[in-house]
Amino acid sequence: MSQVVSTRMRLEERVKRVLGSRGALIALLALLIVAMWLLAAAQGIPGQRLLSLLVRGVMLGGILALGAIGLSLIFGVLRIPNFAHGDMMTAGAYLALLALSFLPLGAPLGPFSFGYELLVALVVAMPLVGLLGYTVDRLVFRRLRAQRSPPVIMAMAALGSAFLVRSLIYLFWGADFVFYYTGRARPAIELFAGIRVRPDQLFILGLALAMIVLVYLLLERTKMGKAMRATADNPELARVTGIDTESVIRWTWLIGGGLAGAGGIMYGLDAQLRPEMGWWLLLPLFAAVILGTIGNAYGALVGALVIGIVWQVSTAFLNPAYGPGVAFVILILVLLFRPQGIFGRPGGS
């Protein structure tokens, strides 16, 4: 009798382990994308359109990755679930708009809809967002750390900061949506095989990739990057081995905030600027971070690409408004089967 029970238990255990494995999660996600593709094909949506959506999904994934990498680092290194991250992206987009208002309007660069001044604005706005994050840390999170507040209190403070940042954006720029360049045509060009994208979107993808390479070099080749990865891996051990916690905190905010700012600007360039845009991105960002394992920058990139692709391809047969909802479904699937994410260690969280 007891023999039977223990065998069944072992079987259940085994099934659970298989379902929770990395391979199973990847297979599940692949299955999801294939199922969506088939669903769309069954509805008679041409393959060309689906391919275009796939390319657009990769681009959106690039934008999301800019936010998700910073969010994952801040979550992993500083143990702060930064609910203000979306609003930091919004802040980046609007700070670039502010910078643009001081710059002379140049002619569009080549096939793009923007001139060199947007690049200048990007370079100005990115460090400002990093500074914004670090300032909030100095004023709020540092005190909470000193009080040994649990992560949940950090999360609540982040939520408060998110609304604070957004109220400032509302005050300075109002609630209406704006464009970086009003009334400039942004025609799509044919890439190959009937895939149509806007040149701006290719630029966004290229910039996102360049930033990601920079982050890779920073994390792998610099001492600070190593310290950050070590802190994310095991904060107690890192502290004992003499890592300068204060400068790790500073650089995590500067890098995470800068990337978030760039992501916000790219999102604003692709669509338009709205005070709520960052809040809407928050859910896909967290889904990407958890999918790719908290604290793992490359995982965040993979997670962001998956979310971006699924989001875009789903618009073939679903109301595009439900994009964040699709991200939510992926989040729940990951939480159900493998809460530690693709790159997490078994049993870890």
Added chain:
Amino acid sequence: MSDVVLVRSLLLAIPLAFLATRAMPRRLPPAARLVLGVGAGWLAALALVLLVPVGIMAYLVSFAIVGSIYAVIALGLNVQWGYTGLFNIGIAAFFAVGAFTSALFTTTPPTGAAAAFTQQAFGLGAPFLVGVLAAGVAAGVLAAVVGGPTLRLRDDYLAIATIGIAELVRLIFQNERWLANGPQPFRGIPQPLSCLVRDAGCPYLPAPLMELFAPLAPRDYTYVYLAITALFVIVTFLVLERAIRSPWGRLLRAVREEEDAAAMNGKDVARAKLQAFVVGAVIMGIGGALYAHYMVAIDYSHFDPLYATFIIWVMLMLGGSGNNRGAIIGAFVIWGVWTGAAFAVDALRPVLAAISPELPARGPYLRLMLIALLLIFILLFRPKGLIGEERFVSRHTGEREA
């Protein structure tokens, strides 16, 4: 004294008598406290109705209605966060589901020409209390579905999942026309007991009772609704006060303080968390129903993260999480700050205009800034809120050590 003043004061006496009874000295016997409290409450109500100008009184009554609705939802959040430490930042989901469920249960589907403008999945024409019950059940079921996979994980995962469910619920009510009239407002939600203020009267009430309410005119309806919402606050408060003093309440606090220790003592932690999450959500759903029947017309935009989640968090954190009185006080104080700040911003218009011509129109966002700053200050400098949690909620341990 005219009849209408008497009836208004009687309705207003419901919340005031409860407050006065609670405020009576503990030394008095319960019966005396009750008699004195009811008397004092009614006198206060009478004084208010007689002395305060009608216009201001109407404003105060509608202020108190919204305050009471927020108080109900803050009480629900207190079960989740205050007692059990569950970080739900998707209050809006349960609020909205409650509001729309009650609306669908109590309205009748449009017919004829109106059907072209309004769509709804169903309409049962059920009584108000059935709608409220359905609202609580629907919100509770949603909480069970969300809580199942997420409550056993880390605290912050629940927060992320609840943000997700709130966004999803809002998107559904925004985009699904067939369900509850899509992006257009869902109108015609019945007002409970509104027959009291109409000439036809309520057929199901005995004649003498109807006689009593005869002097009320339709504009007095807010007094009736205030009495209804006040009763909901009082009942929710009393039930929760009872619950926190029960073994179940102590279990929730044990889970919050030391999850592992509770588990080691043989308590089913996951089950306790799910129970607290569902109970809190049911209360939020009921709050949603109260909101829907007060507003008469609702749409998805009423349930945005600011009005339907963030402000309620500030209410609970200010009042004092873990304390039911704190939740109610916080709800009224923050609602007072929020509405009062509107007047302040209005008064500041000339100053704002001097800074920038666009600023006066954006003045309302100063309130958002104020509330966000307030939350951060509470977290930094007074994490236990105005009145902190009672240390001893059990009469077995409290007397000896307090």
